[in-house]
Amino acid sequence: MTQPLRLIHLEGNPADAELIDSTLRNAGIPCQTKRVHTREDFLAALRQGGFSLILADTTVPDFDGAAALDLARALHPDVPFLFVSGMQGEEFAVDMMQRGATDYISKQRLGRLVPSVRRTLRELDERLERKRAEDALRMSEKQLRQAQKMEAVGRLAGGLAHDFNNLLTVIMGHSQVLLDELSVGSPIRAKIEEMQKAGERAANLIRQLMAFSRKQPMEPNVLPLNSVIGNVEGMLRRLIGEDIQLVIRPDPHNGHVKADPGQLEQVLMNLVVNARDAMPNGGLLAIETSQVELARTPMHHLHPLPLGHYVKLTVTDTGCGMNTDVLGHLFEPFFTTKEAHKGTGLGLSTVFGIVTTCGGGIDVWSQVGHGTTFDLYFPRATPQATATSTDSPQAQPRQGSEIILLVEDDNGVRDLVRRELLKTGYQVIEAKNGVEACLTATQQNYHVDLLLTDVVMPGMNGRELAEHLAVIKPNLRVLFMSGYLDDISVNSGMDPHRTTFLQKPFTPDLLLRTVRALLDSSASGTGPAHVQTSPPNHTSRTARAS
Known part of the structure; x- marks a missing residue:
């Protein structure tokens, strides 16, 4: 009608x-x-x-x-x-x-x-139809500009991650070496441990930037939400300062969620920083967990959810609150009400991206002068059965004698890795890039048991180097390492028994365990490669193109 x-x-x-x-x-x-x-x-x-x-x-x-x-x-x-x-x-x-x-x-x-x-x-x-079309066009143009901005940030973030992860590999690696050499009662041990913790926090910052640009690879686990809060409680208290009272009310029967634990920690830190900045004169910050069954979508929901059972994380502050206009733009990347030098506009957009990636949603209530409440809903997950294990510390990586071709264009990383491999008994041939490594391996006909290579290098990247050497050394095992998080799938399509990936930054212990595990693996029943009868001297050889 x-x-x-x-x-x-x-x-x-x-x-x-x-x-x-x-x-x-x-x-x-x-x-x-x-x-x-x-x-x-x-x-x-x-x-x-x-x-x-x-x-x-x-x-x-x-x-x-x-x-x-x-x-x-x-x-x-x-x-x-x-x-x-x-x-x-x-x-x-x-x-x-x-x-x-x-x-x-x-x-x-x-x-x-x-x-x-x-x-x-x-x-x-x-006229109205034309206006709707013009509005839709403006929205599309805005989304395109936003996508281009996000792509630019993603490229910048990837480059920063590569450079910072190389630096952190050297910093965290050498600090671990110092800790291994110091006695338990050494007066400088605590200082070096703080140095290592600072490196770990820096690595977390890189992961946060990657999460925003959607370049951070997810490693979801089924875990209790309460344990994540407990892991970062100390950091959160230091983050908010003495003027803000932090109250944590975990539901003892709170369920499990399937999420990347590092990204859940980022969600908590971003929400807490947002609350802290809303209470410059102090106040109360409450973090609560609970189990809920959604029979209907919450009234203020920004991301509609299927009905069902959820684990809810609630973060409430008594800060300045927000008006409806601010709420409408709250999760837009680069939107911020803070001064230019105090806010990037990335924090809450990162929270939104992580929560929705987990299949969850966010509900926000806020009123000017009466504070803000964030309700985060995560689908409840079934806990996974875990095998019993002893609490004894892991044994030191087993000594080796195999020949490793080390290819890394960062001098600091290459020096650290070479010394740790030599210290563990391996024989090392090193090259600064893929072209040098390829020439050395083919012209001098070195026997190589394992190729340990960076991925992004000038001239020839790590994947191209591995494919080239596989033609003349079909049993060669390959360990890729990279500070670029996009490179995590670099070994896709290659023999999984002979290739693996190590994300920078890594500790010497993790490096040596990964090398040993890859060398000990078997591929197609051939077993590990054998050491040649006349190996090069048990010293590092720097490859040079002839």
Whole structure:
């Protein structure tokens, strides 16, 4: 059924008003008319809104059509305004059209009314459709600009991750070497441990940047949410300072979630930093967990969820709160209400990205002057059965004697890795890039048991090097290492028994265990490669292209 046309009719003569109304109805245009005949009633109808057309006589008691047109154009400039009046002369009609009237129809020629109304409504529909298309185009352009901005940030983040992860590999590696060499009671041991913790925090910052740019590989595990909060509680207390009271209320029966633990920690830290900044003069910050069953989508939900069982994380602060306009942009990347040097606009958008990637959603309540509450919903997961194991510390990596071709363009990383391999008994041939390594391995015909190579290098990358050497050394095992998180799938399509990937930053212990495990693995029943009878000296050889 066609919706009736809602219109305002300014007309002082009831008979004329009825005639005009019946003319429209008889033409098949159902109308819901609000007739007014005074300035006050006309102004009240304009302010009430909800109409699509205005019809007006040029003269009513104590009011005139020209003044009515000015009021209508001031309050509703896009609503069509048709004069339906007695003869006022062509000059008057032209003047009204120039001031914004849509048409001028004489009461003596009402036959023009229906075609004019239909044409006016058709033009209005076209105008509204065009506006919708323009709005959609602007939104698409905004999304494109945002996507381009995100892509630029992603490229920047990837480059930063590579460089920082190389630096952190050297820092954390040497600090681990120092710790291994120091006695338990050494007075400088605590300082070196703090150095190593700082490196781990820096690595977490890189992962946060990667999570924002969607380049951080997820490693989801089924784990209790309470344990994640417990792991970072100390850090959170240091983060908020002494003026803010932190209260943690974990539900003892809180369930498990399937998520990357590092990214859950990022979610907590970002929400806590946001709450801290909202309470510059101190306040209360509460973190709670609970189990809920969603029978309906929460009222304020920004990401609709399927009904079912969820684990809820609630973060509440007593800070300054937010208005509805800020709430509408809350999770947009780069949106921030903080000063330029205090906020990037990445924190809450990262939270939103991580939570939705986990299949969850976010519900936000906030009121200016009354604080903010974030409710994060994660699908409840079934705990996985874990095999029993002893709590004894892992044994030191087993000594080796195999020959390893080490290819790394970062001098600091290459030096650290070479010394750790030599210390464990391996024989090392080193090269600064893929081209040098390829020339050395082919021209001097070295026997190599394992290729340990960076992925991104000038001239020839690690994957290309591995594929080239596989032709002449089919049993070669390959360990890729990289600071680029995109490279985690570099060994895709290669023999999984002979290739693996090591993400920078890594500790010497992890490096040596990974090397040993790969060398001890068997591929297609051939077993590990054998050491040649005349190996190079048990020292490092730096490859040089001849």
